[in-house]
Amino acid sequence: MIITRTWLSEFIDISEKTLQDLVQTLNSIGIEVDKAHSLKVPDKxxxxxxxxxxxxxxxxxxxxxxxxxxxxxxxxxxxxxxxxxxxxxxxxxxxxxxxxxxxxxxxxxxxxxxxxxxxxxxxxxxxxxxxxxxxxxxxxxxxxxxALNAYPLFNDDFIEVELTPNRGDCLSVYGIARDLSAAYDIDMKKRKDFVEPENSKGIGRMLRLSADKELNSSFKYRIIEFKNPVVTSLLLRLRLATIENLGENDVINFLNYATHATGVIFNAYDFKTLEKDQDEELIFKITKEKNGESKVYHEDKLLNTVGIYQEECSKLDQSQIIIIESSYTIPKIIAQAKPHYKKIDENIFYRSFRGSEPKLDIGMNYLINKISKYDNISIYTGSQHIQLQKSLQEIKITASEVSKIIGKDIDKNDIVRILKRLEFEVFIVDENLINVKVPMHRSDVENLYDICEEIVRIVGIDNIASKALEFKEQTRINDTYKEYLELKKLRSRAVALGYFESVHYVLDSKEELVKLGFSTSKLKLSNPLNSDLDTLRPTLINHLLNAANLNISNGKKSVKLFESGAVFNYETQEIHKIAFLNSGLKEEAKISNKAKPKTIDFYDFLFEIQSIIGKFELKQSKEDFLSPYEQAFIYQNGVNLGFVGRVHLKIEKERNLPKTYLCEINLYKLKFKEKVAKPYSKFPSISRDLSILVPKNLSYEPIKELITKLKIPNLQSFRITDLYSDESLSDYFSLSINFIFQNLEKTLEDSEINEAMQKILDALKKDLGLNLR
CATH class of the missing domain: 2.40.50.140 (Nucleic acid-binding proteins)
Structure with a gap:
């Protein structure tokens, strides 16, 4: 947003303010100045x-x-x-x-x-x-x-400001002047009303409006006639060129100039394009659509989707008799409607989405007063308008509440003065209570705290004395704090195992994600940063794969990365996940591995993940982006936490990656239990092995579940120690399982162990049909 001193001076007297003072004041009231400089024509x-x-x-x-x-x-x-x-x-x-x-x-x-x-x-x-x-x-x-530099236009100050998305009210010279009026406590210059010309045609002979009830938009129409081509003034053209908005069409130049000056959005329609017979009345029908937006029609022909896009058929052509339309639509309505339209006029949408100036008279009077200075332009008397029927939000405040929140005693009169300068409607109810009505141009102000923010930025944060913090002891240990500590532990364990933490945007490349097989959020970004960051990420692994590729391309042989953060499902629900990546060699070349380190394998990666999150179980999975031979779901306490596996060979090749393993876990499902100290047995443990014949189409999972359900006394643990197959075994595997038995109070006898092993064998034979090898 670019403003100049001379343009700003049309709305407020800043003749005694230096450029440095203007910059400092704008920054202090929350309007960040990006660039500022003086530009003066050279002497002679x-x-x-x-x-x-x-x-x-x-x-x-x-x-x-x-x-x-x-x-x-x-x-x-x-x-x-x-x-x-x-x-x-x-x-x-x-x-x-x-x-x-x-x-x-x-x-x-x-x-x-x-x-x-x-x-x-x-x-x-x-x-x-x-x-x-x-x-x-x-x-x-x-x-x-x-001297040319004796003219203010050629001895001017230029200021470019950066505005946060909620400050659409300052997307105009008038809006900036309004905030400076409050900051400097000086009146805005009185606006000049347009005096209707005598003996001119009336707009009623040319245009009539028909509108649906309860529109979310306001409209105001006027008609002008260009008797001869107009050459716009040097001042107007130079200012438009300065803001990079100077075009070939002089009518559009007038409208763009008035919009930048006042914040009111304008459109123009060519009368002859819409109606061949000039003596016939035009009827504009304005409808309320299902998403709340407004549309303008003429004889069932769509002219304009207000605040979003003006149809090509309705744009200026002959530019002789022109219908000028000023409009305002509630920003929230524009936001809801925009995803339903492919055609967008970015300039109009940018203003209407952030919030244009709702007082249409300000913009229309400014525009007509500028146009009326040209002799070869005729202005029709009167206007046609539709007013948005919207109750202003009321917020009740007290001076004591405001002072307590801000941390400084603010006089009630100062509160009233500041809010009135910002064009809030203020009513003093009694000695303390103040009723504030929020103007439509500040749709971002919703409560007492927003009001306090407005007062703070005008008073100046530097003018509020700092106070020592008051410490009040209270219990801060809650579930959120515990989850934070556990995540911190996970990160520390990962770092201890040689993993480096990565941090990326919550946005990702939709094209790359779809190629991996992920469905992206239904929320569409209207103004993405770039083509590589055009959707909310549903996973952390795509960023990790890209980061691994960058490291490998830069000569790294061993890449170990992890990241924790938010991802979003199709319904745009936020989920917190943590992901790990291990690519290439197990470690860098060094003396201990004789400069020949091994490549990372599935079991090494699983061991590292277990060291980070604790013990888990694996179950069969089928993820398309993982190798069909090395992948599994991770389970803890019967809950699916996520997946682990090797990246599919095709993706490794596409991404120029060596052997690469991934793991992604849903942190919401990862339950952190307090560790409970248990006594350990002083008596020796006893180990027994069992080898059984297992059909090749039977997974280990039902065997494991069956043994667990038996709840064998003194059985501490069991695990697979060998899986063997040869021609003699035909369609069977020889599966060896090791069992560990131990008692807290005594040394177990062989008879007790044999009884337990027999119980296991009987159950395997009865329920699964498995026999000893």
Missing amino acids: VVVGFVKEKIKHENSDKLSICKVDVGEEDLQIVCGAKNVDEGQFVAVALVGAKLGDTSIKKTKLRGVESFGMICSSTELGFAKLCDGIMILDDSMGELITGK
């Missing part, structure tokens, strides 16, 4: 008048001009196509310095030249056209020989 550049122009005898492109510069007439050779007799121009005299160029007396194709007729860019200002800059009285009274 004056107003000149072209009295005569003749063609150069030795050049097709040069002209010899006789230019009045006040005390004398100068002969100047000029190559601009648009130079002509009768023009006021900017003349750099001999001795002037324009940037690195010094103006000297010279000869061009044998003709002496005593100066230079300048373009706007040669003077350091924005580009207006391909030729010289033609002056007019919009900059002030034109006096030949007068």
